[in-house]
Amino acid sequence: MPELIKVDARGMACPGPISALTRAYRKAKNGDTIEVLATDPGFKPDVQAWVKRTNNELIELTEEGGVIKAVIKVTGKRG
Amino acid sequence: MKKVLILGGGGGGAILANLLPEEEFEVTVVDRDEYHVFQPGNLFIAFYGDSVEKYRRPIRTLLKPHVKLIRDEVTEVNLNDRKVKLKGGKSLEYDYIIIATGANLDFDAIEGNREILESYGDFYSTLENAEKLHKTLKEMREGRFVIAIADPIYKCPPGPHKGAFLSSTLFERMGVDVDVVLALPFPHAYPSKTISDIIEPELERRNIEVHTFFTVDSIDVEKKRIYSLEGEELEYTVATVIPPHEGPEYKVEPSEVKDDSNYLKIDKYTCLIEGFDDAYAIGDCTNAPTSKSGVTAHLQAEVVAERLQGFDAKYSGRTNCPLITDGMGLFIISDYDHPPIPVRLSRFKRLLEDLFVATYWDAIRYPELWQPIFHAYFEATSPAKLGERGW
Known part of the structure; x- marks a missing residue:
């Protein structure tokens, strides 16, 4: 699941x-x-770089009221 | 007389024990080891070949005569009943307790990590392992010496960098062609971007190969490869991987005072364990959002000593982590309100670090004499004062 x-x-x-x-x-x-x-x-550029390096998917990256929200779909883990 | 029980005779525990006036407190320290270890000494043993004896002293010799020392292992702490059970069967009671037993290194969490520790030693866990790494490195003639990290939360954030700088000098002195490789879980060459920008030219100048976003997932000791969570791999000839850390493994009641890594949950200013007014935790065993380092334990010990004497002292989160190369040094200075300030590498700061090493045993044994000197230093170099101007 x-x-x-x-x-x-x-x-x-x-x-x-x-x-x-x-x-x-x-x-x-x-x-x-x-x-x-x-x-x-600093989290915004960092998470973008991280997703690229790890081959995961960034579904959402938003900022509201000083809070950055990143939603990542895990696709890059080795079996 | 107030009965104070201190678990752990490391930097934090010993300084606190020695700071409490004997007229007011009956102090007992419990430690499972005979020796107090100056942990940065691991670096000097591993990369300079210093002797193990230089960096350890019997705990008894570091405590004032009125402080009682029990050599035993803690098996259970019950904060509700104010009781501590020891492996030897003894049960202790207290009016105030301070937990200062440090962080545990879990060499079994990462596949292959115990094997490489046993094969090569390291510059991180024990003085004996540091001695072993020195022997291993002295036999290298070529290949790759890899320093990597298994979890972003580890003791002494600049430790791996110091290992990389000092090993590159060792190989240079030996006249051998060994590449030094530093792999880090962070987006940059140091957790803080400010510090990363300062040390990157020095890493480059020494041809230290840096890999960012590399958190060790497993080690294949047959193929001599380290795999990262992020999906990359590194080949090594000799490797050392800083293992995941954990808080105390012994039982603590109520269990909610530990977080999911077993660290004790404390108020980051007062060091009081959440929900208690007679129980503190200091040093590497807590979840305080600051560096796991000797200076943290030292400053927290001073705060707790003040609080036990009725003063409203608070820990500012101040760090002062030395990052050294063979001839230069800098201190990573921050607190809860300020990220690391810009600092330059200099010969003077390296000498300050040497001075600190030379005074260490004395500063533990007589904290009250060294306090004014340390305080003057911390005040003059406070992040609020140095700010963007840097140092």
Whole structure:
């Protein structure tokens, strides 16, 4: 069953949000979705670079009221 | 007399024990080891060939005579009943408890990690393993020495960088053609972009091969390859992989005070364990959102010592992590309100670090004498003061 993994990295300074995402990614499997909330402005370019490097899919990247929300579909994990 | 029980005789535990006035407190320290280890010494053993003896002292010799020391292992802490059980069968009671038992390194979490530790040693876990790595490196004539990380939360954020810089100098001194490879889970060459921009030219100058977004997933010891969570692989001749860390493995009641990595959940300013007013945790065993480093444990110990004496002290989150090369150094300075400030590598700062190493045992044994000097330093170099101007 694909799962939705939520990561709340609000208030964490760079590279806290990416580190939190990496830790969630270790437990994730292909088909899962990871949703990260962050307030560090550096997270936007970082998550874009991360998705590219790891061959995962960025479904949503939005910013509202200072909170960045990234939704990632996990597709890049080795079997 | 208030009964204070301190679990762990490392930097945080020993400084706190020595700071509490004997007229007011009956202090007991519990530690499973005979020795207190100066952990940065691992680097100097692994890359300079220093002796193990230089970086350890019996805990007893570092504690003031009135501090009681029990050598035993903690098996259970019950914060509700104010009781601690020890492996030897003893049960201890307290008025105040401070947990300072550090982080555990889990070498079995990553496939192949224990094998490479046993084959090559490392510069991270124990003085003996550092000695082993030194022997391993001294035998290298060519190939790739890879330093990699299995989880973004680890002790001493600049540790891997120091390992890369110092090993490149060692290979240069040996006159051998070994490539140094540094693989990191971060988007840049250092967790903080500011610091990354400062050290990148130095990494380049020394031909250290840097891989970003590389979090170790598994190690194939037959093929001598390290695979990352992000989907890449690295070949090695000799490798050392910093393992995932965890908080204390012993039972703590109530269990909700530990997070999902077993770290104790504390108030980041007061160091009080969540939900308690008589239980603190300091140093590497907590979930405080700051670097796991000796300076954190030291400053938190001072805060707790003040609080136990009735003052409203708070830990600012200040870090002062030294990043050194063979001849240069810088300190990564930040606190809860300020990300790392821009700092330059300099010979002077490397000497400051050497000075700190030289004073270490004395600073643990007589924290009250060194306090004014450290405080003057921390004040003069506070992120609020140095800010964007840097240092």
